[in-house]
Amino acid sequence: AQSVTQPDIHITVSEGASLELRCNYSYGATPYLFWYVQSPGQGLQLLLKYFSGDTLVQGIKGFEAEFKRSQSSFNLRKPSVHWSDAAEYFCAVGVSGGSQGNLIFGKGTKLSVKP
Amino acid sequence: DTAVSQTPKYLVTQMGNDKSIKCEQNLGHDTMYWYKQDSKKFLKIMFSYNNKELIINETVPNRFSPKSPDKAHLNLHINSLELGDSAVYFCASSPETGTEAFFGQGTRLTVV
Numbered sequence: 001a002q003s004v005t006q007p008d009i010h011i012t013v014s015e016g017a018s019l020e021l022r023c024n025y026s027y028g029a030t031p032y033l034f035w036y037v038q039s040p041g042q043g044l045q046l047l048l049k050y051f052s053g054d055t056l057v058q059g060i061k062g063f064e065a066e067f068k069r070s071q072s073s074f075n076l077r078k079p080s081v082h083w084s085d086a087a088e089y090f091c092a093v094g095v096s097g098g099s100q101g102n103l104i105f106g107k108g109t110k111l112s113v114k115p
Numbered sequence: 116d117t118a119v120s121q122t123p124k125y126l127v128t129q130m131g132n133d134k135s136i137k138c139e140q141n142l143g144h145d146t147m148y149w150y151k152q153d154s155k156k157f158l159k160i161m162f163s164y165n166n167k168e169l170i171i172n173e174t175v176p177n178r179f180s181p182k183s184p185d186k187a188h189l190n191l192h193i194n195s196l197e198l199g200d201s202a203v204y205f206c207a208s209s210p211e212t213g214t215e216a217f218f219g220q221g222t223r224l225t226v227v
Contacts, residue, residue: 094213101212
C-alpha cells in the first residue's frame with residue numbers, strides 16, 4: 001500500500017541555520033511528490049512538486065527538495081531558515097489510476113524556529 | 116479571487132444536528148477532494164471526485180454524503196453529528212487525480 005513517512009514529529013532550528021526535513025514514501029510506480037506548508041489556522045500551501053526530470057526541484061520561499069529513487073526519499077531543504085518558516089510541513093505522494101486518485105500525506109513535521 | 120473557497124470557516128453545532136459545508140473552485144480543475152484533519156494534524160482523504168463522479172469513498176460513516184452539482188462545486192453534508200466528527204475539514208482541487216492539490220482554508224467543525 002502507498003504510504004508516506006515523516007520520521008521527525010518536531011524539529012527546532014535557530015534562525016539562519018540550515019534545515020532538512022525528511023520524507024520517505026512507498027509507491028510502486030514513479031511517484032508524484034509534494035511538499036506542503038500549513039501555518040496555524042490556515043490551509044495547506046504547495047511549496048514544490050516533483051513529477052519527473054531533474055531530481056532537484058526548487059520551490060517557493062527558498063525551499064528545495066531532492067528526489068532519490070534509490071532511497072525512496074524526497075527531503076526538503078532550506079539553506080537559511082527565517083522565523084516566518086515556523087509551521088507544519090507535510091510531504092505527500094500522488095496516486096492515480098483505477099479506484100485511486102488522491103494525495104496521501106505523511107503525518108507532518110512541526111518546525112519551530114529559535115531567535 | 117480565492118481559488119478554492121469553502122464556507123463556513125467555523126461551525127459549532129450540537130450533537131445530532133445535520134450540517135453542510137460548501138466548497139467551490141474557480142481553477143477549472145476536474146478533480147475535487149474532501150480531507151479530514153484530526154487534532155494531531157493528520158490529513159486523511161474522505162472523498163475524491165473526478166468530473167463529478169465519485170472515485171474514492173474511504174471508510175467514512177455513511178452519515179457523510181458528498182454532493183457535486185457541477186465540476187466547480189463539491190459540498191459535504193453530515194447527518195446526526197457526533198462528538199468524534201469534530202475536526203478541520205479541507206476541500207481541495209487538482210487538475211487531475213493525483214496531481215498537485217490546491218486547498219481551501221478549512222472548516223473547523225466543533226460538535227458539542
